[in-house]
Amino acid sequence: xxxxxxxxxxxxxxxxxxxxxxxxxxxxxxxxxxxxxxxxxxxxxxxxxxxxxxxxxxxxxxxxxxxxxxxxxxxxxxxxxxxxxxxxxxxxxxxxxxxxxxxxxxxxxxxxxxxxxxxxxxxxxxxxxxxxxxxxxxxxxxxxxxxxxxxxxxxxxxxxxxxxxxxxxxxxxxxxxxxxxxxxxxxxxxxxxxxxxxxxxxxxxxxxxxxxxxxxxxxxxxxxxxxxxxxxxxxxxxxxxxxxxxxxxxxxxxxxxxxxxxxxxxxxxxxxxxxxxxxxxxxxxxxxxxxxxxxxxxxxxxxxxxxxxxxxxxxxxxxxxxxxxxxxxxxxxxxxxxxxxxxxxxxxxxxxxxxxxxxxxxxxxxxxxxxxxxxxxxxxxxxxxxxxxxxxxxxxxxxxxxxxxxxxxxxxxxxxxxxxxxxxxxxxxxxxxxxxxxxxxxxxxxxxxxxxxxxxxxxxxxxxxxxxxxxxxxxxxxxxxxxxxxxxxxxxxxxxxxxxxxxxxxxxxxxxxxxxxxxxxxxxxxxxxxxxxxxxxxxxxxxxxxxxxxxxxxxxxxxxxxxxxxxxxxxxxxxxxxxxxxxxxxxxxxxxxxxxxxxxxxxxxxxxxxx
Ligand SMILES: Nc1ncnc2c1ncn2[C@@H]1O[C@H](COP(=O)(O)OP(=O)(O)OP(=O)(O)O)[C@@H](O)[C@H]1O
Numbered sequence: 001x002x003x004x005x006x007x008x009x010x011x012x013x014x015x016x017x018x019x020x021x022x023x024x025x026x027x028x029x030x031x032x033x034x035x036x037x038x039x040x041x042x043x044x045x046x047x048x049x050x051x052x053x054x055x056x057x058x059x060x061x062x063x064x065x066x067x068x069x070x071x072x073x074x075x076x077x078x079x080x081x082x083x084x085x086x087x088x089x090x091x092x093x094x095x096x097x098x099x100x101x102x103x104x105x106x107x108x109x110x111x112x113x114x115x116x117x118x119x120x121x122x123x124x125x126x127x128x129x130x131x132x133x134x135x136x137x138x139x140x141x142x143x144x145x146x147x148x149x150x151x152x153x154x155x156x157x158x159x160x161x162x163x164x165x166x167x168x169x170x171x172x173x174x175x176x177x178x179x180x181x182x183x184x185x186x187x188x189x190x191x192x193x194x195x196x197x198x199x200x201x202x203x204x205x206x207x208x209x210x211x212x213x214x215x216x217x218x219x220x221x222x223x224x225x226x227x228x229x230x231x232x233x234x235x236x237x238x239x240x241x242x243x244x245x246x247x248x249x250x251x252x253x254x255x256x257x258x259x260x261x262x263x264x265x266x267x268x269x270x271x272x273x274x275x276x277x278x279x280x281x282x283x284x285x286x287x288x289x290x291x292x293x294x295x296x297x298x299x300x301x302x303x304x305x306x307x308x309x310x311x312x313x314x315x316x317x318x319x320x321x322x323x324x325x326x327x328x329x330x331x332x333x334x335x336x337x338x339x340x341x342x343x344x345x346x347x348x349x350x351x352x353x354x355x356x357x358x359x360x361x362x363x364x365x366x367x368x369x370x371x372x373x374x375x376x377x378x379x380x381x382x383x384x385x386x387x388x389x390x391x392x393x394x395x396x397x398x399x400x401x402x403x404x405x406x407x408x409x410x411x412x413x414x415x416x417x418x419x420x421x422x423x424x425x426x427x428x429x430x431x432x433x434x435x436x437x438x439x440x441x442x443x444x445x446x447x448x449x450x451x452x453x454x455x456x457x458x459x460x461x462x463x464x465x466x467x468x469x470x471x472x473x474x475x476x477x478x479x480x481x482x483x484x485x486x487x488x489x490x491x492x493x494x495x496x497x498x499x500x501x502x503x504x505x506x507x508x509x510x511x512x513x514x515x516x517x518x519x520x521x522x523x524x525x526x527x528x529x530x531x532x533x534x535x536x537x538x539x540x541x542x543x544x545x546x547x548x549x550x551x552x553x554x555x556x557x558x559x560x561x562x563x564x565x566x567x568x569x570x571x572x573x574x575x576x577x578x579x580x581x582x583x584x585x586x587x588x589x590x591x592x593x594x595x596x597x598x599x600x601x602x603x604x605x606x607x608x609x610x611x
Contacts, residue, residue: 022216022338027156027326030333033340034118034157041113044106048162051103056170058096060177063307065089070300111158119150122336130345131412132372140223145335149215152332160326167315167322174312181305182297185284189309192280193316196273200320203269208327210262215331217255224248266324273320277313284309345372346414352431358423358438360388360519360550362409368417369408378404379573383418384566388519391551393561395594396570402554404573406522409552411435422520440513441522442545448505453482454489456508460516468515476511476541478504503537510541521546523553567591 025033065085072081123146134142178186228235228244235244288305291297297305362385369379379401386392394402407413408420411427419426427435440460448456457472458464464472469489473479481504485491493500493508500508506526513521526542543563546553555561562581569577569584569591577589584591 022334025330025334025337027330030153030156030330030337033337034153034333037114037118037121038110038157040117041110044110047106048103048110049165051099051106052162052166052169054099055096055103055166056173058092058099059170059311060173060308062089062092062096063304063311064177065092066307067298067300067304070303071298072300075299107159107162111154114158115151115154118153118336119146122146122150122339125340125342128344129342131407132345133342136373138219138223138227140221140226141219142339143226144219144222145339148218149332149335152329153336155325156329156333160322160329164319164322167319170315171312171319174308174315178305178308178312181301181308182288182291185287185291185305188287189280189284189312191283192276195276196316196320199269199272199276200323203265204323204327206265207262207324208331210258210265211328212331212334213258214255214262215335217251217258219335220251221248221255224251269324273317277317280313281306281309346411346432348432349429351429353425353429353434354431355423355425355434355438358519360438361421361423362386362392362520362550362552363421363424364405364408364418365421366418367408367415367420369404369413369415371404371413377573379408379415381418382570382573382575384568384575384578386550386552386566388550389548390565391546391553391563393564393567394552394554394570395561395567395591399572400570401573402570403524405570406441406524406552406554409520409522410439410441438518439520439522440516440518440549441524442506442509442513442526442542443522443524448493448500448508450492452490452492453485453508456493457511457515460512460514464515469511472511472515475514475544476507477537478507478511478541481507506538507541510538510545514541514545519549521549521551523551523555525554569594 065088068081069085073079073085126142126146175186178189224244224247228248235241285306288297288302292299292302364382364384367379367382368377370377382401382405384392394405396402404413408415411420411432414428419428421427422430422435422438449459453473454466454469457469457478460472461468470479473482473489482489482491510526523542523546526538553561553564561567564581567577567579567581567584568575569589571590577584577587577591579587585595
């Protein structure tokens, strides 16, 4: 029997979930962390408490009237008292209804206000985390925390506490009345309470384990759905649907098992509690009937007593069950706390300076950098200087560290050794927003988001005028094709620019960088993925964009590189050559070799020979 019960209540916590479980946090700590979010809504706690006080009193009044009906109307078969009982009873029911409405609206308002703040805060926090966090974490899981787990915190802190309060007050009121009516019967009824508590404690613990597993599996499901659906073209092209489905299925089954474990725990808990409840009720009924026979109790008195006992077990039941929902909610709270405890790897120093618009003097001074959690150096001892208006080209094989340079320039990461400077000041002593305001980027992976063409261009300069947007589009050679789109600048482009060609997306990205008008420009493989004609087509707008700006261009395309003031050749994170195109050709080293290869492959490959 015990063996069966144990199996029934077991929760399979497995280690194969895609997402790891968040560290456990004590309930007191959960309260401490989230209590500040109730600020601004705390004065509304007063009416909520008041409603909790009045509610049980009205309930008790209704029950008392029932006793009067039995003893003064039914037993003597006299209709007269009903003339005053009926309106009072109706009045009580109406008052209960109004109170229920007010209680519902107020507590929802308090709870939703709390959630409003917490959700925005969690989102703000996540947005402020460094790129490193997103490169390590599964986006789907983060999304499921921001959208799903946040709600559970409200249960933990507000609805849970409000319910607990309501139950406690109800207990007080009903117990008071019961003792007043029959103290000995009440004591008998209370004998079962410790049994209630013991059972509830045991089941709460089991429920928490099941909920933790369920939330974790939920996060894994979102992670897999996000990863596979956002790469649906890749999945379908490689016929990997089956594999993705199996991955999804595994997590789905994990969640199903956890949900079933929860259901079993609830299912066993319910009847056990009922058995305890009924035993108490029967014992009271036995003694009560004996007292009725002895004339120590009226029939109305006994009926009211039994009704009150029913009402008493409700809050006891609720209070003990609350432990279960508390623990369920705390499993979600742990996942939010883990998210909130993440610190951005690049933090702004309190003494960070404003610089306004920089001249655009960029310097890497003995920079060494390792990605967090890795042991090899992505960059070591990298030094170069780009004066305002100059162009520096970074070339090198794939994985040489070129994109890492641009990540450090944007201060997505801080170097482990040396310094990156803008206008002679270490980026670490500048305001983060200023550093990024002074840089415009055109990346390898074109960042076009779901919205109109106009919104996509204006993203570079919030509040840009129509004239500025069109001017930027013209300079980026985008105006013409935008005009031809069905709704011109109002045309919606799909997420990641799915409805535009690669070259068109890239020209929008150039327009966006153009409108930003920043002194420093980062071009990371701007012609990658484009065919020869499209690649050539964006060279003119790119040149216009680069004019007068300090530019760091990362490119496999030696056509882009040729005009650079200086070319830096990277290999395994180190600078192996540095100079102008002619210098490097004359030196007949790595660059010259790459150049020869580039010339050999000709225009068909768009000059991409370095990867
Ligand atoms: N987020 C990351 N975490 C750990 N290692 C990384 C990360 N990003 C890049 N690396 C490693 O750092 C090194 C340099 O990468 P980087 O992206 O800068 O190369 P790259 O020259 O831009 O390559 P490509 O031309 O292919 O874009 C590589 O060995 C790469 O594996």
